[in-house]
């Protein structure tokens with residue numbers, strides 16, 4: 001079988017990097033386009049890719065907040081291979097502070113990246129996949145998209161949006177044999193946590209949260225961080241779940257990444273993970289397409 005052409009966003013570090021390398025090293029089954037917004041950061045990926053580099057793994061520039069960058073990347077891949085088999089929407093960032101401290105510019109930047117970028121990436125590949133009558137899309141969501149996470153209000157909201165986006169597209173794409181899922185990790189040991197806590201917002205309104213909220217935030221972080229990091233998974237573990245999802249004939253609509261996240265998913269969806277509702281919509285789509 002011809003290798004499956006795969007595009008992954010946000011591969012400079014973490015989960016994107018791990019997934020790209022594992023797929024590229026999987027016995028020539030995949031041609032991986034490992035993309036990142038800043039090619040100056042490609043060193044770690046090049047090193048991890050080893051002999052797969054420029055053989056089954058190709059590094060390309062792609063900033064998911066820039067339409068031209070999305071269009072160019074997908075066009076180049078389509079022109080070279082005539083197809084796109086797999087899209088992994090991975091790029092995103094978080095921020096953990098009281099809401100009052102977040103500027104509107106930072107809210108917009110997070111929404112542009114975590115959500116609008118995912119919408120636009122997906123929009124660019126689905127005509128290709130629909131025409132092929134095959135394809136896989138895996139959206140890297142979060143357990144924060146299933147249960148709102150205190151002091152990560154806007155980040156959680158972007159991941160809830162990703163869940164809604166995935167769920168709504170699922171039945172329609174299924175009619176074209178294109179399968180879409182979300183993967184919902186809990187904490188993962190990547191630079192994400194560091195970036196999330198570091199102040200990425202140069203304009204952060206650090207004095208705007210009132211004293212009781214600041215106190216609550218400091219106490220919460222103190223109580224949260226050690227147990228959270230103790231339960232954290234590795235990027236490799238999450239990459240394995242993503243790859244299982246890609247390989248599955250019938251991937252779940254939502255995939256947990258360990259016992260904890262699977263339990264949270266079951267609790268949230270009354271024992272299921274939303275697949276029953278998706279199946280009902282799918283039946284309706286099939287009927288609708290006959291009119």
Ligand SMILES: NC(=O)c1ccc[n+]([C@@H]2O[C@H](COP(=O)([O-])OP(=O)(O)OC[C@H]3O[C@@H](n4cnc5c(N)ncnc54)[C@H](OP(=O)(O)O)[C@@H]3O)[C@@H](O)[C@H]2O)c1
Nearest residue numbers: 010012013014015037063064090091092142187188190192
């Ligand atoms: N780590 C966790 O605890 C955790 C938990 C649940 C879900 N997740 C999700 O897992 C995914 C990957 O996160 P990670 O843990 O691997 O974090 P990470 O190591 O910080 O990686 C995030 C990646 O996204 C990239 N990115 C950010 N903005 C971008 C843009 N506009 N265009 C293209 N790429 C962009 C980053 O590039 P730069 O290097 O240029 O910044 C980086 O490559 C995210 O969707 C995250 O929400 C993470």
